[in-house]
Amino acid sequence: MQVKRSIIYLILLFFLVTHAAFAEVSADQWGTASLVVIVERNTGSVIVIDSKDHRFLGRIEGLGNLTHATIKFSKDARYAYVIGREAVVSKIDLLNLKLVKQVKAGLNSVGGVMTQDGRYLALSNYAPGEVRILDAETLEEVKRIPAVREYPDGRKKASRVVGLVDLPGNLLAFSLMDVDGIWIVDAGRPDFPVIKKFWDVGKTPYDALVTPDGRYYIVGFLESNWMGLLDTWNMDEGVKRILTEDETTRGKDVPLWKIPHLKGWAIAGDLAFLPALKREWAIVYNMRTWRLVRYVPLEGTALYTVASPDNRWVWVDLVGKNGDLVQVIDTQSLEVIKTLNPGRGATHPQFTAKGRAVYISLMDEDKVVVYDTRTFKKIKEFPARSPSGIFFTYRVNKFGM
Amino acid sequence: MQVKRSIIYLILLFFLVTHAAFAEVSADQWGTASLVVIVERNTGSVIVIDSKDHRFLGRIEGLGNLTHATIKFSKDARYAYVIGREAVVSKIDLLNLKLVKQVKAGLNSVGGVMTQDGRYLALSNYAPGEVRILDAETLEEVKRIPAVREYPDGRKKASRVVGLVDLPGNLLAFSLMDVDGIWIVDAGRPDFPVIKKFWDVGKTPYDALVTPDGRYYIVGFLESNWMGLLDTWNMDEGVKRILTEDETTRGKDVPLWKIPHLKGWAIAGDLAFLPALKREWAIVYNMRTWRLVRYVPLEGTALYTVASPDNRWVWVDLVGKNGDLVQVIDTQSLEVIKTLNPGRGATHPQFTAKGRAVYISLMDEDKVVVYDTRTFKKIKEFPARSPSGIFFTYRVNKFGM
Numbered sequence: 001m002q003v004k005r006s007i008i009y010l011i012l013l014f015f016l017v018t019h020a021a022f023a024e025v026s027a028d029q030w031g032t033a034s035l036v037v038i039v040e041r042n043t044g045s046v047i048v049i050d051s052k053d054h055r056f057l058g059r060i061e062g063l064g065n066l067t068h069a070t071i072k073f074s075k076d077a078r079y080a081y082v083i084g085r086e087a088v089v090s091k092i093d094l095l096n097l098k099l100v101k102q103v104k105a106g107l108n109s110v111g112g113v114m115t116q117d118g119r120y121l122a123l124s125n126y127a128p129g130e131v132r133i134l135d136a137e138t139l140e141e142v143k144r145i146p147a148v149r150e151y152p153d154g155r156k157k158a159s160r161v162v163g164l165v166d167l168p169g170n171l172l173a174f175s176l177m178d179v180d181g182i183w184i185v186d187a188g189r190p191d192f193p194v195i196k197k198f199w200d201v202g203k204t205p206y207d208a209l210v211t212p213d214g215r216y217y218i219v220g221f222l223e224s225n226w227m228g229l230l231d232t233w234n235m236d237e238g239v240k241r242i243l244t245e246d247e248t249t250r251g252k253d254v255p256l257w258k259i260p261h262l263k264g265w266a267i268a269g270d271l272a273f274l275p276a277l278k279r280e281w282a283i284v285y286n287m288r289t290w291r292l293v294r295y296v297p298l299e300g301t302a303l304y305t306v307a308s309p310d311n312r313w314v315w316v317d318l319v320g321k322n323g324d325l326v327q328v329i330d331t332q333s334l335e336v337i338k339t340l341n342p343g344r345g346a347t348h349p350q351f352t353a354k355g356r357a358v359y360i361s362l363m364d365e366d367k368v369v370v371y372d373t374r375t376f377k378k379i380k381e382f383p384a385r386s387p388s389g390i391f392f393t394y395r396v397n398k399f400g401m
Numbered sequence: 402m403q404v405k406r407s408i409i410y411l412i413l414l415f416f417l418v419t420h421a422a423f424a425e426v427s428a429d430q431w432g433t434a435s436l437v438v439i440v441e442r443n444t445g446s447v448i449v450i451d452s453k454d455h456r457f458l459g460r461i462e463g464l465g466n467l468t469h470a471t472i473k474f475s476k477d478a479r480y481a482y483v484i485g486r487e488a489v490v491s492k493i494d495l496l497n498l499k500l501v502k503q504v505k506a507g508l509n510s511v512g513g514v515m516t517q518d519g520r521y522l523a524l525s526n527y528a529p530g531e532v533r534i535l536d537a538e539t540l541e542e543v544k545r546i547p548a549v550r551e552y553p554d555g556r557k558k559a560s561r562v563v564g565l566v567d568l569p570g571n572l573l574a575f576s577l578m579d580v581d582g583i584w585i586v587d588a589g590r591p592d593f594p595v596i597k598k599f600w601d602v603g604k605t606p607y608d609a610l611v612t613p614d615g616r617y618y619i620v621g622f623l624e625s626n627w628m629g630l631l632d633t634w635n636m637d638e639g640v641k642r643i644l645t646e647d648e649t650t651r652g653k654d655v656p657l658w659k660i661p662h663l664k665g666w667a668i669a670g671d672l673a674f675l676p677a678l679k680r681e682w683a684i685v686y687n688m689r690t691w692r693l694v695r696y697v698p699l700e701g702t703a704l705y706t707v708a709s710p711d712n713r714w715v716w717v718d719l720v721g722k723n724g725d726l727v728q729v730i731d732t733q734s735l736e737v738i739k740t741l742n743p744g745r746g747a748t749h750p751q752f753t754a755k756g757r758a759v760y761i762s763l764m765d766e767d768k769v770v771v772y773d774t775r776t777f778k779k780i781k782e783f784p785a786r787s788p789s790g791i792f793f794t795y796r797v798n799k800f801g802m
Contacts, residue, residue: 029496031433031479033794034519052476052519075453075754078432095430117757118435118453168711168756169775188775213670214711214755233713233733269614310569310615310800312634332634353476353798354615355569356518374570374589393434397754397795399711 030057032077032094034352035393036359038368039069039082040385046071046082047368047384048097051352051359051392054370054380058097064088069389070111074136075118077393081136083112087125091139094393103139105132110162114396115187116170122187124164124174131161131174131185133192143192149179149199163208163219163262165400167232171195173217175205182208182219182230182239201228201239207262211287214399218242220262229290242290263400266307266314268331273314275302282316284334294334299325304348307331308373309355317347317360326360328376338376342369350390361387431458433478433495435753436794437760439769440470440483441786447472447483448769448785449498452753452760452793455771455781459498465489470790471512475537476519478794482537484513488526492540495794504540506533511563515797516588517571523588525565525575532562532575532586534593544593550580550600564609564620564663566801568633572596574618576606583609583620583631583640602629602640608663612688615800619643621663630691643691664801667708667715669732674715676703683717685735695735700726705749708732709774710756718748718761727761729777739777743770751791762788 034052045061063069064084072081079100082090087106092099106125113122114136121139123132133143147159159178167173170188175181180203184196202221205228210217219228219239226241266273271293274283281295282302300318307314314329324346328338345364351357357379358371368387370380395401435453446462464470465485473482480501483491488507493500507526514523515537522540524533534544548560560579568574571589576582581604585597603622606629611618620629620640627642667674672694675684682696683703701719708715715730725747729739746765752758758780759772769788771781796802 029479031475031477031495033432033434033474033478033797034476050477073434074432075435076432076451077434078430094432116755168709168713170757215713308569309798312569312616354517354800356571394798396434397710397798399755 029095032393035077035094036350037071037080037082037092037094037391037393038359038361038384038387039066039071039389039391041066041069041363041388042386044084045385046080046092047382047387048080048094049359049368049382051357054357056382060090060092060097060099062099063090063102066388068110071389071391072112072114072121073391073393073396074114075396077396079136080391080393081112081114081121083109083123085109087123087132089121089123089134089139101139103134103141105134105139105141106130110160111164113164113166113172113400115172116166116168116399117188118396120187122164122166122172124161126160129158129160129176129178131164131172133187145183145185145192145194147174147176147179147181147183149176149181162206163217165208165210165217166214167210167217167399168214171232173208173210173230173232175208175219177205180205182217182228184232184235196235198230198239202226202241209262209265210400212267212398218262243285266305268307268311268314271331273305273307273316273329273331275305275316277301282314282329296329296334296336298327298336299339305329306349306351308351309353313373315349315351315358317349319347340371340376342371342378343367348388348390350392353392353394359390361390363388430496433794436478436495437751438472438481438483438493438495438792438794439760439762439785439788440467440472440790440792442467442470442764442789443787445485446786447481447493448783448788449481449495450760450769450783452758455758457783461491461493461498461500463500464491464503467789469511472790472792473513473515473522474792474794474797475515476797478797480537481792481794482513482515482522484510484524486510488524488533490522490524490535490540502540504535506535506540506542507531511561512565514565514567514573514801516573517567517569517800518589519797521588523565523567523573525562527561530559530561530577530579532565532573534588546584546586546593546595548575548577548580548582548584550577550582563607564618566609566611566618567615568611568618568800569615572633574609574611574631574633576609576620578606581606583618583629585633585636597636599631599640603627603642610663610666611801613668613799619663644686667706669708669712669715672732674706674708674717674730674732676706676717678702683715683730697730697735697737699728699737700740706730707750707752709752710754714738714774716750716752716759718750720748741772741777743772743779744768749789749791751793754793754795760791762791764789 048057068085080092087109091101108127121134129147131145159176164174172185182198203223208219217230226244228239229242272285284293300322302316303319326340330337343362343365368382368384449458469486481493488510492502509528522535530548532546560577565575573586583599604624609620618631627645629640630643673686685694701723703717704720727741731738744763744766769783769785
């Protein structure tokens with residue numbers, strides 16, 4: 001009888017434990033559409049928050065050097081891909097917050113993008129100069145596209161790759177920094193052929209962006225006083241020059257478009273709001289005419305300008321002088337209507353999907369703060385270790401993000 | 402010894418079974434950002450597909466009368482809310498495909514919307530004439546807003562509610578069909594006050610839409626030859642008349658804007674593509690000027706016109722004559738560039754989030770088919786029982802959807 005009793009206890013224990021285990025799994029489940037992953041740049045880690053109810057979910061560590069990191073997502077937002085400066089790619093399961101795979105896909109990387117069909121993760125590498133394409137499921141390398149220009153005299157020159165974006169039609173676009181080119185790759189065809197090459201469109205491209213509809217690819221140059229505009233619906237028209245010096249900018253002592261990150265542009269309807277390097281303005285251009293509309297005076301130099309999902313506000317974080325401030329521009333009046341002081345090292349304002357709240361990293365206060373966009377009140381804060389980039393999973397549905 | 406061996410076996414069995422259980426849970430997990438829920442209108446059921454890899458996940462039954470159903474999602478896309486004609490609201494957990502709650506929230510409902518903050522599900526009811534607000538978590542009723550107009554002589558008249566949408570600032574807008582009004586509700590304040598009432602803006606509003614940026618609320622009227630336009634950034638300007646008869650439409654024998662569903666509008670950049678009731682055209686208006694741009698000839702009468710996420714194509718399903726066809730309009734040339742024949746009762750074309758594929762219901766063939774938008778080839782089909790409306794979870798991030 002003693003034996004049977006033991007067995008019965010064990011069976012009971014078995015059901016108890018399995019039931020408890022399932023209950024726990026269920027309580028800890030979440031949908032993935034409202035998650036936000038935030039880089040902790042000095043500790044090689046990220047934290048995950050559910051923006052639905054501003055709830056901290058957890059931290060994942062061991063992701064390498066994240067001093068210049070970006071994050072991409074699988075189409076279902078189940079997986080986050082953290083791409084570090086040293087081309088270490090970490091695939092994280094956002095359902096259980098586990099690192100499921102890690103590979104090194106180059107020596108030095110500056111960014112990446114998912115192909116439109118979600119099958120491949122493409123990296124823009126400085127070293128070696130190339131686009132490297134990984135299978136998004138396995139992270140296995142499927143292709144390297146060396147960024148090499150062959151000159152008429154037979155000389156070949158390798159280049160760093162910048163401004164990599166995905167485009168409709170399952171295309172990729174990127175720029176070749178050291179050889180003044182823009183290439184288009186067809187990621188929907190076997191072997192990822194380069195289907196277009198544009199050369200000498202400006203000197204030393206350093207970054208690019210794609211407009212929210214995926215149509216226009218806009219490239220900045222370090223050594224030319226214009227930007228390049230490629231209409232991807234009409235590629236045969238070639239790369240046009242925009243923001244050339246004209247009567248609205250002539251005599252001013254800056255090529256104002258030389259800004260650190262083109263991804264820092266805010267595009268709100270017809271207007272583009274640009275941070276101006278070394279100046280205390282946001283520059284507003286009309287994107288139909290590419291004419292200057294206005295300089296909006298700020299309390300310092302803008303780093304990122306970010307448009308709200310309804311295009312009504314542009315939130316601007318400042319660096320250097322007044323670096324703790326975030327200013328809000330009304331896109332209708334083109335004036336600053338609010339100045340917030342979230343705290344030391346405030347940077348990277350990012351909106352929730354419909355713009356109800358803004359997340360801001362306080363890099364020097366080890367906090368992430370959340371503001372209500374209507375009342376401008378702080379509604380939540382999270383501890384975080386020197387937080388920097390903030391990546392919402394909804395980016396997976398946006399071109400070039 | 403015999404006893405101990407039994408115990409050891411049991412312990413082994415325990416780990417085996419629990420491990421197997423966890424493994425199974427893990428294999429059946431998915432992110433929720435790329436899911437699509439499709440109404441099976443005659444059987445009171447829905448099917449769930451992961452559009453990431455076009456994989457059938459399952460069916461949920463027992464959802465009541467779905468002959469005119471709509472589906473909303475929680476912010477994290479974990480939960481789908483199926484709203485049936487008889488105001489039955491079914492909350493489905495998309496992580497395990499279980500019905501978790503069902504309530505009856507009225508007698509006759511024509512739609513619903515999630516508030517911008519994701520806390521409330523609002524229903525537009527015909528009977529009783531009201532907006533009914535439910536807690537999105539519990540489905541408990543938190544507020545009824547009766548749609549009643551009080552006339553100067555003290556007479557009161559109740560109205561059906563149509564055209565309910567959410568707006569930035571956590572607002573709701575809706576129209577009062579029987580008393581010619583538009584109301585704005587503040588869903589971010591306790592007790593959901595009606596903060597604006599617009600009266601006599603046109604006779605018998607029957608549906609409305611909000612532009613993709615959440616700014617303009619556009620209302621159709623059954624008995625007025627114009628549409629109402631409310632700029633929600635500048636509500637004091639009131640409701641303007643657009644699409645009034647002008648030299649571009651004068652003498653034509655139709656108030657063409659009287660169309661079955663305003664949600665059937667495709668807005669692609671500056672252009673709106675409207676299905677034209679009883680005519681074999683799509684009508685193209687310029688949304689800056691509200692002038693007619695063109696009639697695009699079709700092979701039959703359009704039911705839904707749907708713009709691709711990159712605004713490059715508008716897919717149109719036909720009803721009646723050639724009802725099996727779907728036609729594709731190029732938004733640049735404004736011409737039909739492709740005619741597809743997906744099958745009997747083809748309807749409700751809906752794009753994946755970045756437009757790589759289109760899902761189409763074949764209502765009379767018991768199938769859902771998936772087309773590649775670049776090659777126009779069918780890449781997948783699923784059995785489905787008289788499928789109709791197709792709802793991707795990415796709609797949770799769009800105003801009015």
